[in-house]
Amino acid sequence: xxxxxxLYALLFYTAFLVLIIGVGKKIYQYATxxxxxxxxxxxxxxxxxxxxxxxxxxxxxxxxxxxxxxxxWIFGWLFHFCLLLVLLRHLRYFTDPVWFWVDLIQPFxxxxxxxxxxxxxxxxxxxxxxxxxxxxxxxxxxLMLALLMGIAITGLGMKYVLHTDIILLKEFAQGLLYFDSxxxxxLPADPFLLLHLTLVIVLMFIFPISKLLHVPGLFFSxxxxxxxxxxxxxxxxxxxxxxxAEKNKMQAS
Amino acid sequence: MADFDIPEIKEYTPxxxxxxxxxxxxxxxxxxxxxxxxxxxxxxxxxxxxxxxxDKLDDLxxxxxxxxxxxxxxxxxxxxxxxxxxxxxxxxxxxxxxxxQDLLRKVYRRYFTFAGKYFPKLVGAVDxxxxxxxxxxxxxxxxxxxxxxxxxxxxxIDTAEISMAAREIMDSIGxxxxxxxxxLVKVGKIGNNLGLPGPALVDxxxxxEEEVEEDIGVKVAYPVDQEGADILLITPSADFFAEPxxxxxxxxxxxxxxxxxxxxxxxxxxxxxxxxxxxGSYENMQSLAMRIREAAIELKVKRIVFGECGHAWRVAxxxxxxxxxxxxxxxxxxxxxxxxxxxxxxLIDKGKLKFDKSxxxxxxxxxxxxxxxxxxxxxxxxxxxxxxxxxxxxxxxxNNYHDMxxxxxxxxxxxxxxxxxxxxxxxxxxxxxxxxxxATALKxxxxxxxVTHLAAICAICKSQFTKTLPYYGFTMDQVVSVHQLVSNAIxxxxxxxx
Ligand code: HEM
Ligand code: HEM
Ligand code: SF4
Ligand code: SF4
Numbered sequence: 001x002x003x004x005x006x007l008y009a010l011l012f013y014t015a016f017l018v019l020i021i022g023v024g025k026k027i028y029q030y031a032t033x034x035x036x037x038x039x040x041x042x043x044x045x046x047x048x049x050x051x052x053x054x055x056x057x058x059x060x061x062x063x064x065x066x067x068x069x070x071x072x073w074i075f076g077w078l079f080h081f082c083l084l085l086v087l088l089r090h091l092r093y094f095t096d097p098v099w100f101w102v103d104l105i106q107p108f109x110x111x112x113x114x115x116x117x118x119x120x121x122x123x124x125x126x127x128x129x130x131x132x133x134x135x136x137x138x139x140x141x142x143l144m145l146a147l148l149m150g151i152a153i154t155g156l157g158m159k160y161v162l163h164t165d166i167i168l169l170k171e172f173a174q175g176l177l178y179f180d181s182x183x184x185x186x187l188p189a190d191p192f193l194l195l196h197l198t199l200v201i202v203l204m205f206i207f208p209i210s211k212l213l214h215v216p217g218l219f220f221s222x223x224x225x226x227x228x229x230x231x232x233x234x235x236x237x238x239x240x241x242x243x244x245a246e247k248n249k250m251q252a253s
Numbered sequence: 254m255a256d257f258d259i260p261e262i263k264e265y266t267p268x269x270x271x272x273x274x275x276x277x278x279x280x281x282x283x284x285x286x287x288x289x290x291x292x293x294x295x296x297x298x299x300x301x302x303x304x305x306x307x308d309k310l311d312d313l314x315x316x317x318x319x320x321x322x323x324x325x326x327x328x329x330x331x332x333x334x335x336x337x338x339x340x341x342x343x344x345x346x347x348x349x350x351x352x353x354q355d356l357l358r359k360v361y362r363r364y365f366t367f368a369g370k371y372f373p374k375l376v377g378a379v380d381x382x383x384x385x386x387x388x389x390x391x392x393x394x395x396x397x398x399x400x401x402x403x404x405x406x407x408x409x410i411d412t413a414e415i416s417m418a419a420r421e422i423m424d425s426i427g428x429x430x431x432x433x434x435x436x437l438v439k440v441g442k443i444g445n446n447l448g449l450p451g452p453a454l455v456d457x458x459x460x461x462e463e464e465v466e467e468d469i470g471v472k473v474a475y476p477v478d479q480e481g482a483d484i485l486l487i488t489p490s491a492d493f494f495a496e497p498x499x500x501x502x503x504x505x506x507x508x509x510x511x512x513x514x515x516x517x518x519x520x521x522x523x524x525x526x527x528x529x530x531x532x533g534s535y536e537n538m539q540s541l542a543m544r545i546r547e548a549a550i551e552l553k554v555k556r557i558v559f560g561e562c563g564h565a566w567r568v569a570x571x572x573x574x575x576x577x578x579x580x581x582x583x584x585x586x587x588x589x590x591x592x593x594x595x596x597x598x599x600l601i602d603k604g605k606l607k608f609d610k611s612x613x614x615x616x617x618x619x620x621x622x623x624x625x626x627x628x629x630x631x632x633x634x635x636x637x638x639x640x641x642x643x644x645x646x647x648x649x650x651x652n653n654y655h656d657m658x659x660x661x662x663x664x665x666x667x668x669x670x671x672x673x674x675x676x677x678x679x680x681x682x683x684x685x686x687x688x689x690x691x692a693t694a695l696k697x698x699x700x701x702x703x704v705t706h707l708a709a710i711c712a713i714c715k716s717q718f719t720k721t722l723p724y725y726g727f728t729m730d731q732v733v734s735v736h737q738l739v740s741n742a743i744x745x746x747x748x749x750x751x
Contacts, residue, residue, distance in 0.1 A: 026325070035318040036535065038571045039411065041403050041628050043636035043664065058407065068332040068405035076330065126331065131271050133331035135346045136355065138377035140368070141329050209367045214408055217326030222319045223400075223409035228636060230571045231588045234578045239316055240535065 005172065005187035008197055012176055015204035022208025023216060030220040034237035040226035051225055058218060072126060079119025083148075085112035086155070093166075093173040113159070116152050120145055144210065147199055154196035164190040257682045259724050260342055264697070266690040268335040269344035276345040279683050281394050281675075284429035291438045292537055295427035302426040303381050307364055309422045314361070319414040324361045326408045327351060333402040333410075338667050339395050342686035347392045350402035350412040356388055357419050386428070393419040394430060395683050397673035398531065398564075399624035404664050416673070417533025424532055432677035433528045437537055444523045444544070445490035451477075451520035457493050458518070461503060470749040473510045475502075478552065479517035484509065485549050486518050487569070487590070488560025489525045489712035497719075497734050498712055501561050504736030507743050508597050511606055516558070519548035525565035526712065530572075531674035538568065542576035555584040558591045561734055563623035563711030564672060566592060570630040592632045594710065597739060598642050601649050608742040610652050616706040617653035618738070619698050620644055621691065621718075622666035623711035637663075643710055643735055650742040655702040661694040669709075671717025684717060685724050692725040708735050 045051050057063040062080075065073045089109035092098045124145045127137050158164050165188045175183025187193075206212070219225065286296025299305055314321040333350040335341070340348040347353060355377070362369030362378035369378030379385060398413035423429065436446045443450055449457075458475040465473045476482065492502040509516045522544040529538025549557055557580070559569045569590045574580065580589040588595075600606050620643055626632065632642040640663045648654050661667050670687030698704045707722075709715050709732065719729040 030318060030322055033315055033318040033321050036316065037575060039319060039414070039629070041400060041409055041411070041664070042630060042639065046636065062407055064405055064409065065330070065332055065407040068336065072330055072332055130331065132268075132334035132346065132349060133329070135271055136329050136331060136334065136349065136351050138329075139374065140372075140376045143375070206368075211326070211328045213325040214328045217322050218408045220318060220322045221326070221409040222322070223403050223411050228631065230574055231590075234574050236575055237316075240575070243536070243539075 002185035004189050004194070005185045006181070008187055008194075008201075009172075009176055009181070009184035011201050012197075015201045019204045019207050023213075026208055026213055027216050027220075030216060034239060035222040035226070036237035036240050038226055038228075038230040038235050039222050040228050041223040042228060044226065044228035046228050048227060051227055055219065055225060058224060072123070075119045075122030075126070077119075078115050079123065079148075082112040082115035082119060085109045086116060086152075093170050094177055096170070096174060113152055113156050117149065117156070120149050120152065124149075140210065144212075147203060147206075151196060151199045151203065154192045154199065157192040158190070158196065162190060162192050164188050164193045169193065257685075260686055260689045262689070262693050262696050262725055266341050266693045268341065271346040271349075272344040273346055276339075276343045276348060276395060276683065277388070277391055279395060279680065280391050281677060281679050282431035284431045284434040288431065288434040288438050289424070289427060289429050291441065292424070292429075292434055292534070294424045294429055294434075298427045302386070302428075305426045306381060306386075306422050307360075309425045310357075310361060310418070311365065313418050313421065314365075317414070317418065319411065320418050323354065323408075323410045323414060324358050327354060327358070327410055328407075330407065333406050333412075336402050336405050337396075337412075338399070338401070338670060338690045339397075339683060339687045342670070342689040343395075343683070345395075347388070348395055350406075350410075353392055353396055353412055354410065354415045356385070356392055357415055360385060386423075389419050389423060390428060393423070394675065394680065395687075397624070397668045397670065397675055397687065399668035399672055400628040401624065401665070401668065404628060413673070417530070419533075420531070420674075421533035424534065429532070430674065432679070433532050433674040436526075437528050437532070437541075440524050440526075440528075440541060444519075444521055445493075446524050446526050446528075447490045447493070449490055449493060449523065451523075454493065454518070454520050454523055461499070461506070465503060465506070469745065471510070471745045471747055473506050473745070474515075475506050476515075476517040478520050479515070480551075481553050482515040482517040483554065484514055484516035484556045484558050485522075485545075485552055485554040486516050486558050486560060486593075487522060487525045487545055487565075488518065488593075489562040489565060490523060491712040491716060492560055493523075495716070497730075497732055497737055498561075498715055500737035500740055501734030502736070504734070504738075504740030504743070505560060505593050507740055507745060508593070508600065508606070508736070511743065511745050512596070512600050514596075517552060517554070519552060521551070522548035525559055525562045525569070527565060527568040528674060530564060530568050535576075538572065539576045542568065542573055545573070546577040546580070549580075550582065556587050556591060557583065557589055558593055558596060560593050561710040561712065561736060563625040563713060565712075566632075567625035567629040592642075593736065594632050594642050594646055597736070598633065598646050601646065607744045608650050608739075609744055610650055610742055612741045613651040613738055614653070616651065616733070616738075617655060617702070617704045618647055618651050618706050618708050618733075619655055619657050619695065619704045620647060620662075620735075621657075621669065621707055621709045621714060622662055622664075623709060623714050624666060624668045624672060626710060627664050627666045640664075643708075647708055647735060647738060650738050653703075655698055655704050657694040657698045661690065667691040667694065669711075669714040669717040670721060672713050676713050676717055685721050688717065688721040688725070692722060692727070695722075695727070696725070706731050706733050708733050708738060710735050 403411035
């Protein structure tokens with residue numbers, strides 16, 4: 001089954017490059033396009049530390065979502081928190097020896113996949129049943145949920161139905177990490193695993209061109225990340241400075 | 254009374270089932286060339302408007318991080334869908350904030366993203382056609398840029414930013430809105446939105462002096478263009494004559510008088526409003542802001558103070574320093590600019606003002622947090638002072654006060670329905686329907702707590718309420734200015750009291 005292993009290895013590298021370069025470019029864009037005006041939604045913090053706290057609350061607790069809709073919050077937060085646990089759990093394939101804290105979360109991590117499925121299912125049901133949410137949903141929104149659901153179900157499939165050879169998989173993963181092409185060949189060609197990995201690769205490919213940009217977006221949102229100090233400190237963007245200089249020149253001549 | 258159905262007030266504002274297209278007919282009058290060209294826009298829809306619009310969109314997303322990030326980040330979670338007063342009042346799904354954004358986003362996706370270029374159907378991307386442009390014109394003029402949606406969005410996506418960009422795009426291809434652009438041209442020419450020229454302004458202010466003296470026997474000055482005054486007062490032009498606005502202006506004068514502060518308005522910058530913000534135009538917003546700077550320099554004042562106006566205070570508090578700063582020629586001991594309520598509150602705290610609160614005993618008050626003040630500014634030093642300062646001032650001058658219910662005040666306040674450049678008769682239907690959530694909350698506090706009057710600190714809110722609340726069974730005179738309450742209760746030194 002060596003050819004498949006090599007194919008997946010190459011796909012993984014490509015997907016990884018697309019992910020890193022794609023998201024990197026987006027982050028660069030978000031960081032370099034200026035925010036010419038102070039538009040923090042108030043009450044807003046007066047200090048940088050306050051902004052860090054505000055963003056932390058958004059990232060960790062989905063604070064604004066909590067205020068707006070409890071159902072979406074419950075399902076959304078459950079999904080994301082379990083996704084985080086699942087991803088951390090996956091570190092055991094890529095670390096050798098496995099980092100101790102990765103071992104530490106295993107007892108909870110084991111059930112995370114169910115939480116992820118439940119969260120995704122709840123979000124999906126909302127999308128289908130609530131007329132307002134159905135109205136704003138396009139095909140891609142369903143496909144995104146299907147993709148994540150597919151990853152979770154194939155993962156669960158491996159865990160509870162058709163086990164794969166974890167030892168070999170780990171060897172493959174290490175081979176990816178250390179560019180050891182001889183290890184690429186050992187990828188077990190089990191149906192659930194191959195499907196799981198295919199979907200994961202698709203996820204990596206679409207990350208930079210889809211709504212998954214909410215991840216970097218959140219940190220660059222001017223309504224959330226600006227300090228409330230417009231009277232104390234003059235805030236001016238490079239293009240506005242240029243505009244001013246031009247005007248002054250015109251007036252002078 | 255009207256050629257549309259007036260929504261019925263229920264015990265609370267229910268989230269309606271969506272009714273597609275019910276507000277598609279709502280469109281403001283288009284600006285004539287006379288009101289386009291002076292602002293730097295083409296007189297009428299240009300020939301290759303599709304390409305021009307796309308170029309402008311591309312330009313704007315390179316200038317405004319908000320626009321770029323917001324266009325990319327929405328996950329269609331739906332959290333904002335029931336937060337807009339125009340959706341709650343009309344049930345038109347395109348008035349859900351995310352759907353309003355999508356009108357622009359679907360075009361952005363089609364032309365500027367990989368997914369939209371190659372898989373338009375999948376992500377709901379569409380070509381820019383005349384139909385799309387018509388929808389833009391209709392629904393981007395059903396957004397009061399109140400930012401309530403942004404409070405509730407997990408990424409803070411602010412539909413106001415999208416509306417502003419869309420209006421700037423439409424202006425740049427020759428499709429402007431009459432109301433906003435006509436006013437902008439008027440301010441540029443005459444100095445204020447109402448087109449009130451300098452001599453008329455002097456007359457009006459002299460009239461106020463006489464009125465106050467007759468009323469309380471104290472000569473309170475209402476100066477125009479007085480060089481060397483401590484304070485330049487910038488106030489919405491409605492304050493110069495319309496009820497209840499003018500009673501607020503009388504109040505500012507009394508406060509300044511009692512505090513021993515000299516002040517003046519300027520005939521050159523006789524307008525706090527800055528509709529440049531509504532049309533998303535940095536340049537127009539800046540040229541109006543510059544008048545204030547110039548007036549402050551010419552009149553050699555030490556401080557700039559703004560009167561009661563919501564969006565004006567946003568432009569003043571958040572943008573003035575950016576647009577027309579630095580203000581290093583003013584007294585550095587005071588923030589630039591200040592809100593009139595900051596002055597009054599400070600004087601009250603220091604015990605410098607005397608009140609007879611019973612003068613307001615015929616009223617029980619509630620306070621409407623204006624969106625721009627609530628969600629884009631402070632009135633005081635601490636975050637949240639924009640809520641506490643006005644309430645504390647009201648309570649210092651009135652015995653009877655009760656807040657409207659949670660979820661409709663502070664940063665969750667409902668827009669009056671007339672902000673963002675919609676305060677025009679050709680948009681009456683959307684204005685009345687958009688006032689429903691506020692009217693409902695007001696009705697409740699009236700019924701349950703005997704509230705008789707609604708105090709506001711925004712010229713647009715006051716005008717909108719006096720016009721639309723009657724549709725819901727209230728009367729015009731139930732709307733009051735905060736400084737009108739101050740004016741009623743304040744006892745000036747030497748004042749004749751019975
Ligand atoms: C910093 C990390 C992240 C934060 C703060 C975050 C936050 C959020 C929030 C607040 C929502 C809206 C509520 C909801 O529908 O759940 C959301 C939706 C979503 N997130 Fe994230 N997210 C993060 C990372 C991720 C990652 C890594 C993925 C996927 C690989 C992801 C996938 C999704 C999806 C698919 C939705 C839409 C769910 C739906 O269709 O209803 N998120 N995210
Ligand atoms: C390099 C990429 C990945 C590899 C090699 C991989 C491999 C695996 C394997 C071998 C299992 C079975 C575990 C067992 O039998 O106990 C599994 C389970 C699972 N995977 Fe992945 N996976 C990858 C990426 C992902 C990603 C990105 C997600 C989520 C978006 C994900 C979600 C899951 C879930 C939910 C399970 C089931 C429960 C669990 O074991 O935690 N996987 N994965
Ligand atoms: S800014 Fe206000 S009016 Fe505009 S969509 Fe958001 S909630 Fe509605
Ligand atoms: S709340 Fe924000 S992310 Fe959610 S649908 Fe509305 S705009 Fe999009």
